[in-house]
Amino acid sequence: MSPLSFAFIGNFDPPHSTENELARALINNGHSVGQAQEGTPGDLDALIEWLQHPPADLRPVDVVLWTRTASLAEKSGTERYWKLLATARQAGVPVVGYHLDRWWGLARQAEIEMDPFFRVDLLVSPDGGHDEQWEKAGVNHVWFPPGISARHCRLGTPRPEFTSDIAFVGSWQGGYHPEDVYRPALINWLKRNYDRRVKFWPEPGQHAIRGDDLTDLYASVKVVVGTSCLAPKVDGTPMTHYWSDRIPETLGRGGLLVHPHVDGLWDHFKMRHTPIISYTVGDLDRMGHVIDAAFEMTGSAAINGLTPDEHRQRQCDFVREHHSYETRMRQLVDLLTERGMLR
Numbered sequence: 001m002s003p004l005s006f007a008f009i010g011n012f013d014p015p016h017s018t019e020n021e022l023a024r025a026l027i028n029n030g031h032s033v034g035q036a037q038e039g040t041p042g043d044l045d046a047l048i049e050w051l052q053h054p055p056a057d058l059r060p061v062d063v064v065l066w067t068r069t070a071s072l073a074e075k076s077g078t079e080r081y082w083k084l085l086a087t088a089r090q091a092g093v094p095v096v097g098y099h100l101d102r103w104w105g106l107a108r109q110a111e112i113e114m115d116p117f118f119r120v121d122l123l124v125s126p127d128g129g130h131d132e133q134w135e136k137a138g139v140n141h142v143w144f145p146p147g148i149s150a151r152h153c154r155l156g157t158p159r160p161e162f163t164s165d166i167a168f169v170g171s172w173q174g175g176y177h178p179e180d181v182y183r184p185a186l187i188n189w190l191k192r193n194y195d196r197r198v199k200f201w202p203e204p205g206q207h208a209i210r211g212d213d214l215t216d217l218y219a220s221v222k223v224v225v226g227t228s229c230l231a232p233k234v235d236g237t238p239m240t241h242y243w244s245d246r247i248p249e250t251l252g253r254g255g256l257l258v259h260p261h262v263d264g265l266w267d268h269f270k271m272r273h274t275p276i277i278s279y280t281v282g283d284l285d286r287m288g289h290v291i292d293a294a295f296e297m298t299g300s301a302a303i304n305g306l307t308p309d310e311h312r313q314r315q316c317d318f319v320r321e322h323h324s325y326e327t328r329m330r331q332l333v334d335l336l337t338e339r340g341m342l343r
Contacts, residue, residue: 029333222295
């Protein structure tokens with residue numbers, strides 16, 4: 001497959017945004033990427049004009065990729081996005097939505113019925129286990145598990161300010177989806193049972209920890225306890241086939257992760273030296289036993305014949321090969337090719 005030309009709509013201002021990681025992965029795979037900053041109406045107008053009247057001296061756009069941020073999309077106005085979709089279809093250019101969030105089972109599920117983001121030609125997201133609902137809503141959805149930038153799949157350097165026995169990294173101070181009642185229960189349980197042995201990141205008033213700092217944080221702790229948005233499915237049954245980028249972001253940096261079991265997770269993280277220790281969601285007593293078992297692993301001189309550092313390095317290599325954004329972007333191009341969506 002020859003390199004493709006991507007026009008990418010998204011939020012490129014934060015250095016570690018999903019959009020910047022995906023753009024870097026596409027470039028690393030040999031493709032070209034033109035950026036349209038979401039929330040800047042002029043950028044969207046310029047893209048629409050480009051699709052209507054491609055410059056004769058420049059390569060036409062092959063794919064429009066869109067990662068939506070609701071607050072920014074509002075600034076450009078819904079009508080512009082409907083015009084973009086219509087213009088791209090008239091030009092024969094597929095519009096692909098790529099996102100890391102889930103919608104089904106949360107209050108924002110209502111957006112699926114009304115927002116132009118869900119009328120793209122193809123939507124890829126980790127919101128799995130809802131094939132019937134996506135189809136009924138008229139959304140051409142394909143399940144894509146989250147990833148991590150290949151450059152972050154390495155071991156970090158321990159730093160005193162990050163050192164602890166246990167770390168929880170993510171939203172922990174409230175304000176999370178109220179449908180997910182497990183997360184606050186998990187956080188309170190950790191506080192009660194581990195007290196000063198556990199640290200929660202980011203600290204109050206601190207921005208989310210990303211990049212090299214996150215890599216060093218995971219090198220500085222013994223066990224990482226995490227969860228994804230595990231609110232029940234729409235019909236009240238347990239969540240399946242959704243996990244956040246916490247999984248690859250932790251494992252790709254060599255972290256030893258304790259995470260609730262989610263159907264489908266083991267299918268994608270099969271390796272002899274397994275990096276995830278799981279338990280049934282809600283069973284906090286069992287989680288305590290799992291954390292204790294994880295501590296024993298960190299104190300072992302060897303795990304299945306490997307030293308702890310060799311084990312962690314193998315983790316990084318496995319995730320880089322199978323779950324990097326470079327891999328995800330290759331999978332996306334393959335999918336577009338298989339479905340005959342490229343001109």
